[in-house]
Amino acid sequence: MDLEIAYGSGPAEQTRLIRTPHGRLEYLRTQELLRRFLPARARVLDVGGGTGVHAGWLAADGHVVHLVDVVAAHVAQAATLPGVTAEVGDARSLGVPDGAFDVVLLLGPLYHLIDGADRARALAEARRVLRPGGVLAAAGISRYLSLLETGAGGTLTASRVAPIREVISTGAYDGHVGFVATHWHTAGELRAEVGAAGFSDVAVFGVEGPAWPALDAAGLGRFGDLVESALRAARIVEQDPLVVETSAHLLAVARWAG
Numbered sequence: 001m002d003l004e005i006a007y008g009s010g011p012a013e014q015t016r017l018i019r020t021p022h023g024r025l026e027y028l029r030t031q032e033l034l035r036r037f038l039p040a041r042a043r044v045l046d047v048g049g050g051t052g053v054h055a056g057w058l059a060a061d062g063h064v065v066h067l068v069d070v071v072a073a074h075v076a077q078a079a080t081l082p083g084v085t086a087e088v089g090d091a092r093s094l095g096v097p098d099g100a101f102d103v104v105l106l107l108g109p110l111y112h113l114i115d116g117a118d119r120a121r122a123l124a125e126a127r128r129v130l131r132p133g134g135v136l137a138a139a140g141i142s143r144y145l146s147l148l149e150t151g152a153g154g155t156l157t158a159s160r161v162a163p164i165r166e167v168i169s170t171g172a173y174d175g176h177v178g179f180v181a182t183h184w185h186t187a188g189e190l191r192a193e194v195g196a197a198g199f200s201d202v203a204v205f206g207v208e209g210p211a212w213p214a215l216d217a218a219g220l221g222r223f224g225d226l227v228e229s230a231l232r233a234a235r236i237v238e239q240d241p242l243v244v245e246t247s248a249h250l251l252a253v254a255r256w257a258g
Contacts, residue, residue, distance in 0.1 A: 016053070021215035021223045022208055022248055028227070029207045029234055030107070030139075030251065031057065037135055037253050038063070038103055045101040045129060047091045047122070048108035052078030059083030063103075068094060091122035099131045106138040110190075111182040114172075119183070123197035132258020136199055139207075140185030140250045143168045146177045148246060152213035187244045190252050199254035206247030209234025 018024055034054070038044070042063050046055045049067040051074045059065045059082060067078045068089035079086040089095055091109035104126040113119045126136055147164050150156035155177075156164070163176040171189070173182045185193075187204045194202045211230035218226055237243045244250070 016050075021218065021220055021226075022212040024220075024223060025208045025212055025215060025227065025230055025234075026249055027053070028231065029209070030054065030249075032231075033205055033207070033251055033253070034058070034105075034137060035061070037137065039135070042102035042135075043100065044103040044105065045094075045096065045126075046105045046107070047089075047094065047126065048106060048112070049078060049086075050074045050108065052081045052084055052086070054105065054107065055084045055086075056081045066096070066101075068096075092118055092125060093121075094125045094129055096129050098128055101129050101134060102131060103135045103137070104130055106136070108139065110138055110193075111141045111184065112180075114181065114183045116183075116193075119193055120197060123194060123199075127198050127256050130256040132256065134256050134258075136194065136252070136254045136256065138190070138194055138252045138254075140190045140252070141173070141182060142206075142245045142247055142250055143171055143184040143186055144245050145184065145248045146173070148213050148248075149177055149216070152217055185250060187241070187250055190250050194252045194254050198256070200257050202252055202254040203239065204244065205238045205251045205253065206234065206240075206244040207249040207251050208247045209237060210243055210246040212248055 044058055044063045044065045046065055046067040049055050049069055052067055055065045055067045055078055065084045067086040069075050072088050075086045075088050078084055109122050110119050150160055160176055163174050167173045167184055171184045173184050175181055191202050191204045211233045215226055215230055
């Protein structure tokens with residue numbers, strides 16, 4: 001499905017990380033992880049940055065942020081944020097010079113690029129535009145997301161068993177719990193793809209941790225009471241190979257040695 005159509009007809013992108021408890025948890029943990037690894041006052045390229053949900057706070061933190069997205073309406077909205085510039089573009093062919101950025105964020109492209117060769121091209125482009133020693137942060141969706149979401153929410157119907165088995169086995173997500181067709185990763189697969197693109201010191205973190213389905217079950221009204229406990233749980237097992245994929249999202253952080 002064309003992303004202009006998908007994002008234009010679905011819920012507003014700027015509310016994606018606030019309209020559900022697990023979305024709010026994802027936002028907080030993404031902030032936390034990025035702040036841990038980004039250098040001070042970095043030149044940040046936010047590829048697939050949507051309406052600027054992360055670009056806005058990054059600019060407020062003192063970074064110089066340029067956002068690229070395939071959806072023109074998202075770019076127009078992001079360009080209104082203080083300290084953020086934006087342009088329409090494709091993660092596989094970025095219109096920016098070699099070595100121009102200290103940090104490249106790929107917080108959406110790797111799951112929207114269903115073909116592995118396209119993901120490899122996006123990672124190669126990220127490497128090209130990074131300075132030597134620059135930081136890459138690349139997100140993936142865990143293959144176990146829909147299993148945990150439907151199992152915890154009581155919506156794991158008989159008709160969903162086969163597609164859930166398929167996405168766990170192959171990474172091919174067909175839209176069975178909403179959203180567009182995408183590629184979902186294991187932690188090992190995400191680590192391997194980033195490493196194969198020439199990056200070093202690749203570490204993969206679980207973003208939301210294992211408590212996110214419980215937050216969704218409790219509802220937005222109890223988010224404030226439960227979020228600190230969920231954050232602590234996420235931190236404890238953020239790189240534990242036995243449970244890292246219970247997070248809804250994975251975040252690979254790596255460096256380009258140059």
